[in-house]
Amino acid sequence: MVVDLLAQGIEVPPLSSRQIAAEADAVLAEYAMRFGPITKPPIEIEDVATSVLPLTFGFSDLQSQLGGRVHGAIWFSRQHILIDDALNPDRFPDLLGRYHFTLAHEIAHWQLHRFLFLDEDGHAVLYGDGEMPDVICRKDHARPLIERQADEFAGCLLMPEWLLRPAWRGLTGGDEPICDRQLRELVPPVEPIRFLIDADGVEVEPDPIRLMREVFCESLADQFAVSDEAMRIQLEYLGLFVTEGTPRPVP
The missing domain is CATH 1.10.10.2910 (Arc Repressor Mutant, subunit A)
Incomplete structure (x- = not known):
């Protein structure tokens, strides 16, 4: 600023x-x-x-x-x-x-x-x-x-919620969140090399959970014309990607 x-x-x-x-x-x-x-x-x-x-x-x-x-x-x-x-x-x-x-x-x-x-x-x-x-x-x-x-x-x-939730339903067949254990069964193994260098040319430590979530939501990112990262973050914000159990409510 x-x-x-x-x-x-x-x-x-x-x-x-x-x-x-x-x-x-x-x-x-x-x-x-x-x-x-x-x-x-x-x-x-x-x-x-x-x-x-x-x-x-x-x-x-x-x-x-x-x-x-x-x-x-x-x-x-x-x-x-x-x-x-x-x-x-x-x-x-x-x-x-x-x-x-x-x-x-x-x-x-x-x-x-x-x-x-x-x-x-x-x-x-x-x-x-x-x-x-x-x-x-x-x-x-x-x-x-x-x-x-x-x-x-x-x-x-x-990615307003009233557009994203129906799109999520179309992708997953329901309104429920998906936990990382389920994602491991749905997403084939992906080499994390894509996250060794970020968009600014800076080396970053690959995060397999982040990678797995972003691969899963690629089609949604394409629909909304946003990056995979932005889509992952918005789905996490809405409680649709969760680690385990019940998603926390949005404050």
């Missing part, structure tokens, strides 16, 4: 999972009012940004301009989003899902956090030079609350 909110005496308000999902559903309801009911995936996230919300977006070499592993950035007063060139789906179609999630993440900042940066007339309330973005999305392991909220909103926007 470019602006240090805590240093200026401003705290990001806590939001429950239900509140975040409701905010995402409100955006999708507005989309449905304009374009008709949403009956199947994927969510047309670019139309959400530019036709439902007053945003524009484009691509730029953010990693060179801003340093580090930057995926996206937003300027609230300009109502503008930039996505790093490395996620441009015209150049890298295999990264379409990551691009969609990054755009949805920046939309989340607009919906959830713009009031921290703009007054009722749309003028900046925090000191800044106007050239630097208000919020930068970096691929870091330590993520502040403002980023975690945006991630959760993006998952709910791209």
Whole structure:
């Protein structure tokens, strides 16, 4: 994040999972009012940004301009989003899902956090030079609350529960969660080499449970035009992937 909110005496308000999902559903309801009911995936996230919300977006070499592993950035007063060139789906179609999630993440900042940066007339309330973005999305392991909220909103926007549960039913034949013991019987052994190097070229320790879950939900990820990782996380959030026993309720 470019602006240090805590240093200026401003705290990001806590939001429950239900509140975040409701905010995402409100955006999708507005989309449905304009374009008709949403009956199947994927969510047309670019139309959400530019036709439902007053945003524009484009691509730029953010990693060179801003340093580090930057995926996206937003300027609230300009109502503008930039996505790093490395996620441009015209150049890298295999990264379409990551691009969609990054755009949805920046939309989340607009919906959830713009009031921290703009007054009722749309003028900046925090000191800044106007050239630097208000919020930068970096691929870091330590993520502040403002980023975690945006991630959760993006998952709910791209994979709303009311679309994902029927799709899960179509995949599994029921509404029940699947535990890892069951998955071991359903997913053939897969070499974990695909997780030795992540999308940013960083070596990571392969996680066989994560791998198994993501292989199982690949078809759902394709339906919703998101990454396997994003789909796995959303299914875990909804309690549809569980270790053993009964899934915990969403708070």
